[in-house]
Amino acid sequence: MYKIVVSSIIIVSVFIFTTSFFQKYDLPKSIARGKQVYANNCMNCHMDDGNGTPDIFPPLDKADYLKKM
Numbered sequence: 001m002y003k004i005v006v007s008s009i010i011i012v013s014v015f016i017f018t019t020s021f022f023q024k025y026d027l028p029k030s031i032a033r034g035k036q037v038y039a040n041n042c043m044n045c046h047m048d049d050g051n052g053t054p055d056i057f058p059p060l061d062k063a064d065y066l067k068k069m
């Protein structure tokens with residue numbers, strides 16, 4: 001029983017280490033994907049520069065709401 005527990009912990013750790021090691025975080029690609037999501041889902045209302053439309057759609061750029069996070 002003890003051997004099974006120890007060897008499964010080792011196998012899981014090695015798996016997590018190797019997958020995270022080979023998965024590089026690519027910021028420019030992530031930004032490009034985010035732009036696509038914004039363009040498809042948010043831009044109609046919040047506008048392409050994120051400034052919204054006064055009194056209708058709030059600006060996302062410098063929004064108080066987002067700064068709290």
Ligand code: HEC
Nearest residue numbers: 038041042043044045046056057058059060063064065066
């Ligand atoms: C149909 C138009 C519309 C679309 C599309 C839209 N929004 Fe909004 N959004 C609004 C309106 C209207 C408000 C204000 C709601 C309120 O104050 O109750 C708002 C508020 C927000 C707020 C809060 C801003 C603040 O300062 O309070 C955030 C953040 C936000 N939207 C993000 C997004 C994101 C991200 C997307 C795309 C995934 C998106 N919105 C798509 C209309 C839209």
